[in-house]
Amino acid sequence: MLINLSDVLSDQHKTVEETVPLTMDVISLRSGDHPVTDKDLVHVRVEHIKEKELLIQADTKLTVLIPCDRCLDDVKHEFVINSTKHVDLGLSDAELTEELDESNFISGYHLDADKMIFREILSGWPEKVLCRKDCKGLCPVCGRNLNAGPCDCEDPGLDPRMSVVRDLFKNFKEV
16 A cells, blocks of 8 residues: 655645554565455554655565464464564665665655565564464375374384484483
8 A cells, every 4th residue: 555755745744643454465475475364554654754764664464474484384473563664765675774674665756565564574573383282284195184083104213324313312411
């Protein structure tokens, strides 16, 4: 959803405060598409600091289905976003200083709220998602979800080529 910034960028520098709907229904990443199951409205506040510098605050909450890293069952993961960005529209991304944020979600006189929220989701994306702490994962032979119960596959045992590494961990606990 685009938010018009002409009031805050004009000579009067009026603060823009809007509540807009989040229009993204799917988070598309290299790992796949992750559906957004629940989303709140996005509250955005943009105020002028000086020259072409703006302070942008955005708040929202959304839930995304992410597959468990062990068993591939869908897990609902909630993102609570309280973002504050300090941007300078007069500088390119290459000229940014440490205290300034990228402004690639602003084009001309319009702020793309979906693009800004997407960037926040990416930065807060979990490294590992588990359906539960003791998730048993999938059987390496038949692919059955071991959380639902054991399978009838034979235990393939440990790879004998890994015995040296296994002995290393047995002998040196601090490694």
